[in-house]
Amino acid sequence: MNTSEMETVLSMEGITKSFLGVPVLKGVDFDLKRGEAHVLIGENGAGKSTLMKILSGAYSRDSGTIVVDGAKLATLTPRTAEDAGIISIYQNFHLFPHLSVAENLALSRFARERRLIRWKDTFARAKEALARIDFDIDLRAKVGDLPVAQKQMLEIALALSKNAKVLIMDEPTAALSSRETETLFRAIADLKKTGVGVIYISHRLEEIKQIGDRVTVLRDGVNVGTLPVGAADPSTVIPLMIGRELQPTARDLAASEGGRRVLELRNLSCPGSFRDISLTLFQGEVLGLTGLVGAGKTEVAQVLFGVRKAGEGEIFIDGKEASINSPRAANRLGIGYLPEDRDARGLCLNMGVQENITLVSLTQRAHGFLNPRAERRMAEKAVSSLNIRTPSLAQQVKYLSGGNKQKVMFAKWLSARCQVLILDEPTSGIDAGARAEIYGLIDDSSHAQKKAVLFISSDIDEILAVTDRIYVMADGMLIAQRSPRETTKREILRMCMQGTRNREG
Numbered sequence: 357m358n359t360s361e362m363e364t365v366l367s368m369e370g371i372t373k374s375f376l377g378v379p380v381l382k383g384v385d386f387d388l389k390r391g392e393a394h395v396l397i398g399e400n401g402a403g404k405s406t407l408m409k410i411l412s413g414a415y416s417r418d419s420g421t422i423v424v425d426g427a428k429l430a431t432l433t434p435r436t437a438e439d440a441g442i443i444s445i446y447q448n449f450h451l452f453p454h455l456s457v458a459e460n461l462a463l464s465r466f467a468r469e470r471r472l473i474r475w476k477d478t479f480a481r482a483k484e485a486l487a488r489i490d491f492d493i494d495l496r497a498k499v500g501d502l503p504v505a506q507k508q509m510l511e512i513a514l515a516l517s518k519n520a521k522v523l524i525m526d527e528p529t530a531a532l533s534s535r536e537t538e539t540l541f542r543a544i545a546d547l548k549k550t551g552v553g554v555i556y557i558s559h560r561l562e563e564i565k566q567i568g569d570r571v572t573v574l575r576d577g578v579n580v581g582t583l584p585v586g587a588a589d590p591s592t593v594i595p596l597m598i599g600r601e602l603q604p605t606a607r608d609l610a611a612s613e614g615g616r617r618v619l620e621l622r623n624l625s626c627p628g629s630f631r632d633i634s635l636t637l638f639q640g641e642v643l644g645l646t647g648l649v650g651a652g653k654t655e656v657a658q659v660l661f662g663v664r665k666a667g668e669g670e671i672f673i674d675g676k677e678a679s680i681n682s683p684r685a686a687n688r689l690g691i692g693y694l695p696e697d698r699d700a701r702g703l704c705l706n707m708g709v710q711e712n713i714t715l716v717s718l719t720q721r722a723h724g725f726l727n728p729r730a731e732r733r734m735a736e737k738a739v740s741s742l743n744i745r746t747p748s749l750a751q752q753v754k755y756l757s758g759g760n761k762q763k764v765m766f767a768k769w770l771s772a773r774c775q776v777l778i779l780d781e782p783t784s785g786i787d788a789g790a791r792a793e794i795y796g797l798i799d800d801s802s803h804a805q806k807k808a809v810l811f812i813s814s815d816i817d818e819i820l821a822v823t824d825r826i827y828v829m830a831d832g833m834l835i836a837q838r839s840p841r842e843t844t845k846r847e848i849l850r851m852c853m854q855g856t857r858n859r860e861g
Contacts, residue, residue, distance in 0.1 A: 362389035365553045366411075366522050371420035373406055375755070378747055380406050382577040383420070388522060388553040393544060395556045395564050395585070398574035399597050399789040401745055401757040404557050407574070408524050411555075412444040413437035425521055441521030445511050445528055453500030458482040460499055461514055485517040489543045504697060505532055505649050512540060516547070523547065526557045530785045533649040533814075541567055559787045561590050573597055598789040617675060618808040619660075619776050624669030629655035630832040633669070637776065642802045642809045644823030644840070646816060648852050652832040653812045654696055657778045660810075661693040662686045673776075687716060689776075692769030694762070696780040702765045705754035709746050710735035712753050712764050716772040738767035743793065759790025766797050770805075777801060780812045795822055816845045816852075828852060 366388040373381040381403045388394050396404050409415040411422065413432035422429045424440050432440075451460050461482040462473075482495050491509045499507065512528060525544075529537045544554055544567060556567055564571055564585060571588040573581050573596040580596050619637040624630075630652035637643050645653050658664040660671070662682040671678050673689050680686050686693070695701040703712055714731045735749050742763045746756060753764055762782060769777060779798070783791045795818075801807045813819050819826055820840045828836040828851045836851055 362392060364388070365390040365425055365551075366555075367421075367423040368407070368411065369421050371407060371410060371422075372418045373403075373410060373415065374418060376747055380577050381410075381417075384574070384577065384579050386572060386579065388555060389569075390553055391548045391551045392569040393548060393554040393556050393567050395558060395568035395571045395588075396574065397558060397561075397564070397571060397593065397597065397787070399759070399787045401576075401760065402574040402597070402787075403577040404574055405526060405757075408444065408526060408555065408557065411437065411522075412442055412524060438518065441519060442524070443515045443518050443520040443522070444524040444526070445515045446526050449507050449511060451499045451507060451510060451514075454498065456496050456498060457486075457493055457502075457510060458495040460510065461485050461517060481517075485513045488516055489513055490539050503650070505536060508532055509536060509540075512543070516543065520547075520552050522553050522555065524555045524557075527559065527785045528556075529558070529560065529563065536649075559785065559791070561593060561788065564588050564593075575599060594788050597787065618673070619810070620672040620675075621660075622670040622672070624656075624659065624671065625667045626655055626659050626664055627667045629659075629664070630829075633834055635827055635834065637808045637810055639775075639808050640802055640806045641825070642798060642811050642823045644819040644826040645810060645812045645829060646814060646819045646826060646848065646852070647829035649814060651829045651852070653814075653829055654780055656829075657693060657695070657780045657810070657812055660686065660778055661691060663693075687772065687774075690774050691776045691778065692716075692772060692774035693778045694765045694769070694780060694782055696784065698758075698761055698765060699754075703753050703761060706752055708750045708752060709739065709744065709756070709764060710749035713738050713767045713771055716768055734771055735767075738771055742767050742770075742797065757790075759786040759793070762786060762790070762794060763797070766794075770801065774807065776808045776810070778810045778812070781814070782811070783813070783815070783818060791818075798822060816848050819848070820845060 364387055368384065368386045371381050371384045372379070384403065384407055386407065398404050406415060410417045413434040413436060422432065424442065427440070429440060452463065455463070458479050462478045479495055486493065489509065489512055491513055493506060499510065502510070508528065509532070515523060528540060532540065547554060558564070565588070568585045571583045571585055571593065572579060573593060575597060583592070616639040617636055618639050621633050621635050624633040633656060645656065647653055655664060659666045660680065662680045662685050665681065671680060678689055680689065699705060704715070710731060713735045717734065732749065738744070739746065739749065744763045744767065745760050753761060756764065783794050786794065798809055798811065802809045811819070811823055823840055826838045826840055826843070826848070827834050828838065828848055830852055838848065
């Protein structure tokens with residue numbers, strides 16, 4: 357059915373919102389039809405998440421009207437929004453890490469019913485909720501022990517278990533494998549058939565036509581266009597998002613093997629994660645490490661930064677064998693690490709931009725004493741050179757957009773003068789404009805500043821576009837090495853999926 361013929365389930369008109377006098381939403385109009393998936397896109401900081409947090413009751417609006425299923429909602433809180441059928445899946449997890457999978461799925465019902473818990477019913481309902489998205493997992497497992505992809509699938513199961521009229525999905529596939537993404541898309545298609553309206557926030561332009569019916573673009577807090585999905589190709593959407601034509605950055609793909617060996621791994625293993633990893637990283641090189649979710653890529657990064665302990669094997673920095681048993685030891689050796697989960701592991705969310713940027717570098721040089729003037733100068737320089745968008749240096753990092761959070765992490769390690777940068781999924785959950793800026797930072801770090809960069813990503817397109825050499829990883833092992841100029845996405849994906857059967861000697 358054409359969306360123009362569908363009944364409107366949600367209408368938002370003239371929504372405004374300011375923080376500390378800075379306008380974030382400037383009279384935004386948005387609507388959702390019953391049984392459609394309406395994709396909401398825009399650069400980080402465009403106002404997407406703020407608009408959805410107003411709809412879910414997390415933020416109050418300054419002005420504007422919201423109507424759901426014909427009823428005007430004067431005020432919204434998280435509880436009244438849920439009662440109205442507005443259910444949210446946020447980019448950051450809202451799970452209780454110390455409780456089990458089954459307890460997380462049943463928690464809202466526990467609070468509502470306030471009676472003795474019937475564990476048999478609890479586990480039966482949890483099993484039913486997980487079966488709806490074809491997600492098989494131990495119901496007694498502690499959520500804090502789950503990998504990122506499984507936490508995301510649990511968030512989705514939790515949201516779908518509620519009686520939703522409007523389902524908000526904020527970057528739901530950011531941590532999912534291709535198989536899990538296909539499962540999610542099937543679940544969304546089934547939901548649409550039941551009349552649920554889905555608001556789908558994504559930075560992955562390739563997902564738009566797979567899942568969406570209409571696309572709305574926000575830029576600087578303004579709705580700059582709503583298009584049918586058939587008209588939403590990248591050449592149309594990206595200029596709307598960023599207000600200009602995006603110029604690709606040409607990379608110097610000259611071979612790096614003639615440079616200085618900065619990092620070398622010899623037969624490195626970590627029990628239960630990966631085994632027999634040998635690779636070399638040269639000065640001024642961007643070395644790609646790719647593979648499917650669960651291949652062991654993140655675990656390699658964590659061993660190199662001292663978060664995990666290696667079992668066997670050797671690590672060499674500048675030709676000298678190194679013992680890395682803690683992040684402090686890694687930092688002393690000149691290694692910086694941008695983790696996949698930036699909020700939980702990469703940033704101090706309740707601290708300001710200045711404190712996050714200077715946390716490592718001033719600790720290195722202070723010898724017990726901090727220099728506030730030097731700290732401010734360092735932070736100002738980083739904010740200016742990396743184009744970090746923040747109202748002030750004192751702004752708590754948790755209020756920044758995903759792309760600006762990522763640039764704060766870059767600033768932290770660049771200020772610390774690290775010679776090796778380990779980047780684990782550095783463009784996850786950020787938009788096309790911010791992604792281009794991150795690529796520019798990587799290019800400048802490697803070619804201009806001569807840093808060695810280990811670029812870990814499951815996005816094969818960006819691995820091919822950004823790196824000088826590529827290692828392919830599957831089942832905890834390195835199975836091949838390729839030049840991005842002499843391979844294809846299809847070949848790498850085939851190797852990833854077939855695993856160690858493709859291992860090259």
